[in-house]
Amino acid sequence: xxxxxxxMPFRFVSCMELREVLxxxxxxxxxxxxxxxxxxxDSIYYHTxxxxxxxxxTQQLYSNxxxxxxxxxxxxxxLGERLGVLDPFDFSDIEQLRDEILRIMADHxxxxxxxxxxxxxxxxxxxRSHIIEIPxxxxxxxxxxxxxxxxxxxxxxxxxxxxxxxxxxxxxxVDFARWLSSEEGLGLQELALNVECVGRLGLSLxxxxxxxxxxxxxxxxxxxxxxxxxxxxA
Amino acid sequence: MLExxxxxAPQGTVELLRQLGRRVEGKTMVHVNSTRYGGGVAEMLHxxxxxxxxLGVKVRWEVMSGSDLFYRVTKSFHNALQGTKQRIxxxxxxxxIECNRDNAKRLNLDAEFAMIHDPQPAALIDARPHGATWTxxxxxxxxxxxxxxxxxxxxxxxxxxxxxxxxxxLSQRLPLPQFLVYPSIDPFIEKNRELGPDEIDRVLQxxxxxxxxxILLQVSRFDRFKDPVGVVAAYRQVKRxxxxxxxxxxxTATDDPEGxxxxxxxxxxxxxxxxxxxxxxxxxxxxxxxxLQRAATIVYQKSTREGFGLTVAEALWKGKPVIGGETGGxxxxxxxxxxxxxxxxxxxxxxxxxxxxxxxxxxxLLGRQGKEYARYRFLVTRHLQEYLGLHIFLRQRVRNG
Numbered sequence: 001x002x003x004x005x006x007x008m009p010f011r012f013v014s015c016m017e018l019r020e021v022l023x024x025x026x027x028x029x030x031x032x033x034x035x036x037x038x039x040x041x042d043s044i045y046y047h048t049x050x051x052x053x054x055x056x057x058t059q060q061l062y063s064n065x066x067x068x069x070x071x072x073x074x075x076x077x078x079l080g081e082r083l084g085v086l087d088p089f090d091f092s093d094i095e096q097l098r099d100e101i102l103r104i105m106a107d108h109x110x111x112x113x114x115x116x117x118x119x120x121x122x123x124x125x126x127x128r129s130h131i132i133e134i135p136x137x138x139x140x141x142x143x144x145x146x147x148x149x150x151x152x153x154x155x156x157x158x159x160x161x162x163x164x165x166x167x168x169x170x171x172x173x174v175d176f177a178r179w180l181s182s183e184e185g186l187g188l189q190e191l192a193l194n195v196e197c198v199g200r201l202g203l204s205l206x207x208x209x210x211x212x213x214x215x216x217x218x219x220x221x222x223x224x225x226x227x228x229x230x231x232x233x234a
Numbered sequence: 235m236l237e238x239x240x241x242x243a244p245q246g247t248v249e250l251l252r253q254l255g256r257r258v259e260g261k262t263m264v265h266v267n268s269t270r271y272g273g274g275v276a277e278m279l280h281x282x283x284x285x286x287x288x289l290g291v292k293v294r295w296e297v298m299s300g301s302d303l304f305y306r307v308t309k310s311f312h313n314a315l316q317g318t319k320q321r322i323x324x325x326x327x328x329x330x331i332e333c334n335r336d337n338a339k340r341l342n343l344d345a346e347f348a349m350i351h352d353p354q355p356a357a358l359i360d361a362r363p364h365g366a367t368w369t370x371x372x373x374x375x376x377x378x379x380x381x382x383x384x385x386x387x388x389x390x391x392x393x394x395x396x397x398x399x400x401x402x403x404l405s406q407r408l409p410l411p412q413f414l415v416y417p418s419i420d421p422f423i424e425k426n427r428e429l430g431p432d433e434i435d436r437v438l439q440x441x442x443x444x445x446x447x448x449i450l451l452q453v454s455r456f457d458r459f460k461d462p463v464g465v466v467a468a469y470r471q472v473k474r475x476x477x478x479x480x481x482x483x484x485x486t487a488t489d490d491p492e493g494x495x496x497x498x499x500x501x502x503x504x505x506x507x508x509x510x511x512x513x514x515x516x517x518x519x520x521x522x523x524x525x526l527q528r529a530a531t532i533v534y535q536k537s538t539r540e541g542f543g544l545t546v547a548e549a550l551w552k553g554k555p556v557i558g559g560e561t562g563g564x565x566x567x568x569x570x571x572x573x574x575x576x577x578x579x580x581x582x583x584x585x586x587x588x589x590x591x592x593x594x595x596x597x598x599l600l601g602r603q604g605k606e607y608a609r610y611r612f613l614v615t616r617h618l619q620e621y622l623g624l625h626i627f628l629r630q631r632v633r634n635g
Contacts (some may be wrong), residue, residue, distance in 0.1 A: 014250055016623045019414040021402045054611075122565075125402040127414065132623045134253045154246025 003223075008184035009139040010146055010176075012153050015160040017053050018130040019046070025123040029074050032066065032124055033105045041094040042128040048088050048097060049163050050129050052205050053156065063202070064088070066101060069124045079108045089166070089200040131164055143186055143223075147216040150176075155205045162199050162208055174199060176212060191219045236288050242421045243615040251615065254622045255289030263293045263625070264343060266358060267351035268308065270297045272517065274417065274544065275351050275373055278617070281420040285618050296341040298355050300333040308354045314380035315353060315387070327386055334358055347625045349398075356390045367628045370394040373417070375404040375541050375562070395628055400542045401563055413624055416566070418617035419547050419608070424520035426551060429528055437525035443511050448478040448591060451530035453523055456484045456497040459539040461559065463496075464580040466503040466510065468536070471584035473509070476591045483513040483526055527552050531597070532590055536583055540564055547612035550574070550604035555597045557586050567612070573604035 022043060026032035036044065047065040061068045062084030071080030082104050091097040136153060140146040150158075161175035174196050179185040181192030198211050240248045263286065267275050279295055286293040300308075307326045314320040338361035348368045350358055362368050370391055376384065384406065391397065397412045399405040405412055419426055429437075438445055450469055454460040462482050469480040482500060485493075497512075504510045515522055527533060533549035533556045540562030547567055549556045556574035558564035568574040575586040590597045610616070 014246070014253075016250070016254070016619055018620065018623050018627055021399065021405055021412045021414055023405075023407045023412065025402075123403075127402065130627055132254075132626055134250055136249060136253055152246065154250045155244065156250065157246075 003142045003144060004186055005141045006179070006185045008179075008182075009141045010179045010185065012136045012138040012140075012149060012157050013160055014134045014136050014154045014157040015131045015164060016134060016156060017046075017050055018132065019050075020128050020130060022126040022128055024126040026126075027123050029070060029076065029079065029105065029109060032070070032074075033102065033109065035124075035126055036066070036098065036101055036105070039126050040128055041098070042130070043126050044094050044098045044101070046127050046129040048086075048101075052163055053159055065124070073122050073124070076108075079105065082108060087200060087202075088163075131160070133160065143180075143188070143216060143220060146180075146186075147213060147220065150209060150216070151213055155209065158205045158209045158212075162205075166199065188219060191215060235284055238422060239613075239615050242609065243613055244610055247615050247619070251285075251289065251619060251622070254619060254626070255291070257626050258622060259290035261291055261347065261625070262345040263291050263347040263349070264296055264345035265293070265349050265351065266296045266298065266341065266343070266355045268298045268300075268305075268354035270295070277423075278417060278614070279351075281423065281614050282618055282621070285614070286621075289622070292345075294342065294345065296343070298333070298337050299340070300337070301329075303329050304333040311353050311383055311387070312374065314383040315376045316374055317378040317380070319380055320383070322380075322383060322386075331357055334360070347628075349621075350394070353387055356387055359390050359393045362393075367625070367632055368394050369396045369398055369624065369628070371398045371415075372405070373400060373541075376406050377404055379406070395632070396624070398624070401566065404541065404562070415617065415620045415624070416563070416612060417542050417544055418612055418614045419544055419551060420614045421551060425524050426548060427524065429521075429525055434525045434529050437522055438529050441511070441513055441522060441526070443479065443481055443513075443526070443529070445529060447509075448476065448531035449481055449526075449529055450478055450532050450534065450587065451481045451483065451526055452534040452536065453483045453526065453545050454535065454537070456482075456493045456500060458492070458496055459537055460484075461536045461538050462500045463503050464538075465534050465536050465583070466500060467580035468534075468583035468587060469510070471581065472587045472591070475588060478509070478531070478591070480510045481513060481526060481530070482511070483515055483523065485515060485517060523548075524552075527554065530554055532557060532587055534583065535559065535564055536577065536580075537561055537564065543567065544612075546574075547608050550608040550612070553601035553605045555590050555600040556604065557583050557590075567607075569607070572600070573607045574600055 022039060024035050024039060026035050051063045061071055064083060064086060067080045067084035070076045083101060086100065088097055136157065138149050140149045165175040177192040177196040180188045180195060194215050195212055198208050203211060236248055236251060265279055269276050283293050283295055307329050310320040310322055334355065334357035338358050343361055344363055346366055348366055349371050350356060350368065351371045352373055356370060359368060392409055394410060396410055397408055398415050399412060400417055402414060452462065452465050456462060472478060500512060527549050533554045535543055535546050535556060535558040537543060537559040538561060540559065542563030546556050546558055546564055550567065550573055556568055558568050558574060558576055560576040560578050565576060568576050570576055577583045577586060
């Protein structure tokens with residue numbers, strides 16, 4: 001079991017994000033709602049996911065731009081909190097996430113008596129992202145190789161294999177977890193399950209990296225323990 | 235040279251750039267602007283181009299040349315596009331087109347990718363070689379232009395494959411893809427390189443700024459939009475409770491009548507206060523600016539209107555807490571309470587200055603976080619990565635029809 005070598009290596013692919021301005025601006029919550037309905041999915045994705053790439057070491061109010069904007073600029077804390085708690089990892093695709101944002105906003109605005117407006121002239125600017133994948137030429141076959149490579153790679157690789165893999169490529173799971181659990185990979189079901197959950201913990205990309213590294217450390221320690229007790233039994 | 239950035243850029247950046255570089259290796263690229271020396275665009279190109287070269291891109295830098303009339307016209311265009319009303323005659327429009335035509339014949343524009351910087355060379359699009367991908371890189375604020383000038387320029391701009399702006403709020407609605415790329419600072423140039431304590435001391439001594447009390451600093455032209463009088467007002471309020479110095483370091487204003495006027499207003503506001511130092515520095519005073527920023531306790535950029543405001547990133551990179559006006563690119567560089575504070579009045583600046591002077595731990599925390607933020611968002615390596623990505627993306631888009 002210790003240091004099992006995978007039949008299919010894990011290939012690290014990093015990514016970078018190009019930001020395209022759509023030229024659509026909202027000055028109040030009603031217009032924000034209308035535009036959320038019509039913008040391309042890549043824009044919803046940008047405003048709910050790219051947070052991870054943009055704010056690796058700093059944190060705005062919430063992890064999605066809609067929530068942050070309504071609190072800071074439309075002065076609507078209640079709607080901000082309702083949108084802010086949304087976890088993109090709860091949704092199987094962007095359209096589901098868009099529907100939920102629209103449902104929350106429509107419900108909130110239907111029950112509001114005033115129309116909250118942007119009060120500091122900072123409109124919500126819709127942006128879409130284009131992700132460019134960058135294969136790093138880095139392959140790993142064992143868990144310890146995977147651990148060491150993950151510790152060193154550019155943090156965009158964590159984003160690509162965790163966020164991009166699951167949401168935009170619709171793989172419905174994190175690349176890392178798929179490789180760790182598959183028979184061509186390492187066949188480590190429990191570790192894979194734990195890694196799959198990492199995206200849902202509200203961590204930054206560095207936080208995700210560290211958490212996965214710790215999970216790998218624990219698994220490697222467990223395997224070493226098994227190996228040593230096996231030696232003693234023999 | 236790229237290897238030098240390994241210690242300053244985020245982990246893995248150099249490898250990432252080398253992998254991206256493989257995708258554009260051997261490709262030809264040309265950058266065109268209107269000056270080789272002076273100004274932020276030329277400064278950035280001086281740093282970016284050798285890095286492109288090291289990655290295997292065959293890159294050239296072509297510079298427009300023109301008569302005095304052309305430069306007067308483009309100066310008027312520049313002001314008009316940034317919202318200051320100008321009188322532009324039909325002769326001036328003709329001179330602009332004529333000069334672009336002449337340069338189109340003279341410059342070598344033969345490249346797969348072209349990046350045309352700012353309005354001056356925008357009409358070179360008429361000379362785009364077949365199959366080349368051309369991008370218009372706008373570094374200035376064209377959000378509220380003089381209508382007639384924008385209407386003149388727009389037909390040229392819309393023929394590009396894409397436009398690049400520094401911020402959405404500085405852009406215009408255009409029927410072509412518009413990308414967002416922040417400008418950057420280079421940690422190795424004279425203005426930003428590491429300085430030893432002795433070197434800083436020597437420079438400050440030479441400038442006549444004692445280091446006996448906390449230094450509040452603003453580096454900027456004497457321009458109303460930079461609000462130097464507001465900075466003096468903030469200092470006056472802080473001074474009631476905290477003994478400190480204020481340094482206002484800016485360019486000489488000999489060719490700018492409004493600059494001289496603002497300088498006079500600042501001098502009047504300062505009076506005979508020996509703890510306020512007004513330094514008129516030449517454009518080449520990069521070492522002096524570096525030393526002042528490193529010696530400062532708190533750095534201001536209290537603008538009321540600003541483009542991107544890269545002086546903020548310079549101060550963040552030096553680990554300084556920054557208090558800036560809530561405008562332009564300052565708002566993307568200062569995350570309130572994380573990398574600094576944004577304010578809308580001298581009172582706001584005074585409030586946060588006092589708070590920071592009372593809480594040295596908070597100052598240190600903002601300084602650390604600010605430096606990390608600058609490392610990720612505002613270094614030349616990130617800028618290079620985005621330009622490479624843009625070229626790869628546009629190429630792919632053209633190929634896919």
